[in-house]
Amino acid sequence: MIEVKNLRVTFRLGERQVEAVRGVSFDVEEGECLALVGESGSGKSVTARSLVGLAGPAARVEADTFVVDGRDVRGFAAREWRRLRGRFAGLILQDALVSLDPLRTVGAEITEVLRTHGIGDRGDRPERVQRLLTDVHVPEPERRARQYPHQLSGGLRQRALIASAIAGGPRLLIADEPTTALDATVQAQILKLLAERRASGETLLLISHDLAVVSRLADRVLVMKDGRIVESGPTRTLLGSAGHAYTKELISAASGRRRMTRTAPGEVVAEAIALRKVYGDRAVVRDVGLTIRAGEIVGLVGESGSGKTTVAQLLFGLTEPTSGRVRFEGRDLSGVPERARRPIRRRLQLIAQDPLSAFDPRWTVRRIVGEALPRGADPQPVLERVGLSADVVDRYPRQLSGGQRQRVAVARAIAPRPSLIICDEPVSALDVSVQAQVLDLIAQIREDDGTAWLFISHDLGVIRDLADRVLVMHDGRVVEQGPVRAVFEHAGHECTRALLNAVPTLEGAA
């Protein structure tokens, strides 16, 4: 179906030339599922987009052989590319909230494909749209077609996006990180849907940074790094006997490993008693109680909307509970004026999911970390502790990589020697290999400082690797809690089991 030899993609950025893809060769066979795996910046997305001529206006695409659907596409005019797009190949991007036009209804977006390729006529298109939505298992298709992307849940949105990609009846589906923005449970459903599309005869090109996600689906895997394919082969063989060091790193990141702890939990640091938070007439948090001891990592998991972030805000004293109270180091944190909380603030730190928006973009790393230190103190030792070299201190957040930024966030959090650090999805935005490094760092700091951590995540894999105890939230309630091993091995609540089943695991890994 597709034959590519020595594909090179270069971007011109001002005076600079950036080689994103440096000589990649591969074939896509009719009916197979091929996965392209690598971390961000490895050139996998650019490679995939080049297949439909969408590498971008600043890109120069060259290849020795570049055959798509039996035709040499080198020197294709825009018009010829357009005939391929949507009709031969459908493209599914990461997050449907931004990949579907937020100002148009889902129905209008799907109809657009039909109209562009002259499929059906005006009268029967609404019916076709409904059939497409039914094909991707969207309930009440008639109503959903009239809704806007923001009115749909993440899973339904992604289904709608897939419906628009298959509307032109393409033989090839290119899915670029199709599940990265989704909860584990929804992720599993979308992967199942993609498997269904493949069973119905479509060829699948899957792009992901997560080996575990693609191992469920792919027949063959290409591992990309720095614009080159470093390893390729059938999924099973590749997972069983990876040759390249980078592939091994990806596999170990995906299969997870316990970060062991020896410190016994100390005294109670923070305590929440019968917390309840009501917004309007909706109870977001209902009767949540939890204790965190020194040197303990407590995981808080649940789907989005289960109330875990609100619990973090209550513990942090950012919002007042409707009833119940929070105690921190033996003192009341709720029901007291902010002035009384301020001395405690230094002992209680927060790490946000996206440090880029949590840092002042006009501050250097020196100033960001220095703010949390006593006046005039040197930020160097703290930065060293989180594994950052001396040359980052005068950089701005934008000039750091995602992993470096999260290290700076950790440095700032540990700088005032807190007794509790609350982190809200601290690694969700990171590539798996970087994710593993940050998790190692967190485990190390707990080991050294005896800090207590409340670790919020929708990713059970991360919790399993890191936490000592876990609390599962559903619909504002803690439905299950206990030591990680016990909860994961004998999940009592159906909600926990659903979350567990949804965790992508490496299939066939040795």
Next chain:
Amino acid sequence: MIRAIARRAGSGLVVLWAAATAAYLALLAAPGDTVDSIIGDGADRPQIRAQIIAEWNLDRPAVVQYLDYLWRAAQGDLGRSYLLQRPVRDVIGDQLAPTLKLAVAAAVFGVVLALILAVVTRGRWARRASSTAELVLVSTPPFLIGIVLLSVFSFRFGMFPVSGDRGWAALVLPAVTLGLPIAGVLAQVLRDGLDRALDEPFAVTARARGLTERSVLLRHGLRHSLLPAVTLLGWLSGVLIGGSVIIEQVFGRPGLGQVTLQAVSSSDMPVVLAVVVLAAAFFVVINTAADLAYLLIDPRLRRS
């Protein structure tokens, strides 16, 4: 949706009330006797003084004066100009039409030109040239643009009348003069919005469906670029009000600008008060329209 409209209309009424009250307080705060302020440069005779006292209830308690003033204003009775010896409503009513004509023509011309500029000049050189021209237009004072247009198209080629308000031909140059700076600013904002929208993932999705670049631009990008442009509607109403005073002077057109200028220079307080309230009303209408336009363009804002 209906609740949103009602809420915006309600806050508009509050702004109108505040403007009317502020104008009234300014009248009271003016140095000297209130009666003198109202007479201005008009004839000062005992009958007229008595008439003013009766009309403005100046012999009654302050609260009654104020409430009565509000009640009259709410009914559209804007008082009487003792200088012109006519009701203010008639003075303004005569001049409202030419000014509205100018404002609407200038706004339509400016918006249409901005849309064309932003959509058509997508190439590297075209956009640079257009962007430079827009900046020149924005930074040139309107009266200068007006004088240049006059000397070229009226004096040199005689294509349009030099002054007055006879027929549509007389409207062309003033509307263009007032509309050009508007087009300059709007085109910049629209182009910026288009660039941003066409860079979004949904634009990639749209291209991946096989849409032409032009369809992506018109069906997806344009609507997104309208959002920041709508924000400028408030600014636009200010330009239209302030600009028309100058433009009417340059082109010798009748209109509210002329009336305002005369009223201020001859201290005709009742007319000045009415113009203030009218300008506030105009501002409220345009801004309410802008708020509703947001709801129309962006469904994400429509949740009750």
